[in-house]
Amino acid sequence: MHKLISTLILLAALCCSLSVAAAPIETFKFDSPDTEKVFHKLSEELRCLVCQNQNIAESNADLAKDLRLEIYTMLSQGKTEDEIVDFMVERYGDYVLYRPPFEPMTWLLWFGPLIIFIIGLIFVIRFMKSQSVNVQAGSLSEDELERIKDLHSEQENK
């Protein structure tokens, strides 16, 4: 019974995820498969400013629709990928790029994860070192060794 219920839930979840993944579709005609590829690449790499967590390809927002049309129009005018990206950045700033440019302003963004990883690594190494020092027998002082001996003999005398 349990198995049946969990299967049903899983199926329902799967259906939901499928419908979410469906992107808005317009019919654009492209001169060549290459142009179509560039179109899809661009609309997937540019952020929709209205919904922010979606790219232009996925978003149903009016502005995203307009921008898809804009990209299509520019491509059919023979504009290159770089020209179209520049067009968008000129108007909406670097914010539209899901892959921000590599410049002093964004160094922290690019290197941040690496820096945090290195800091974590340092902590882990230091932690492991301190652990291994503790288990070294030689690190006990004379007094402590004496006490261990006493404890042992106490046990034996009982």
Add this chain to the structure above:
Amino acid sequence: MENNQPSLLKRFMPLIIFAALVVLLAIGLTLNPRLVPSPFIGKPAPEFELPLLLSDGSFSNKDLIGHVTLLNVWASWCFACRQEHETVKSLSRKGIRVIGLNYKDEAADAKNWLVRLGNPYQAIAADIDGRIAIDWGVYGAPETFLIDKNGIIRHKVIGPLSDQKNYDALMSVMNSLEK
């Protein structure tokens, strides 16, 4: 006693890290992600020419030269535009030149809206398909641009002007401009 010092720091380390995280998140989560810095500040207004909504003729970027102007992007379907409308009217009453950019609207709806709520605009350019708004980097109404008398964009407000923070920020830039 000397040993106590580092262990004390060690003991409070989680608390310190926690406090730092709280501060970081407090700042990060209270920022408004909708505020995207405009790349237009300090640049000349983009070139455009649009038909007027209420009369024949057109409005172009050249008409921005010579006066300090507020270009208010609005639409009759936009709820926050209605919210800020009283503020826009009061700015207009103060003698500030307010130009409307009617964004992706139906002319009839826009005209009705103005009749009902009052018209604070000295001129309204109709951007029916929203193409010119793209050139201005508009991504949602209401947005308001402050343009100086040389046609340079000085400030951009995203969201309603009736919001005190938005209003104060706009006013401080406007007061610093040459009339």
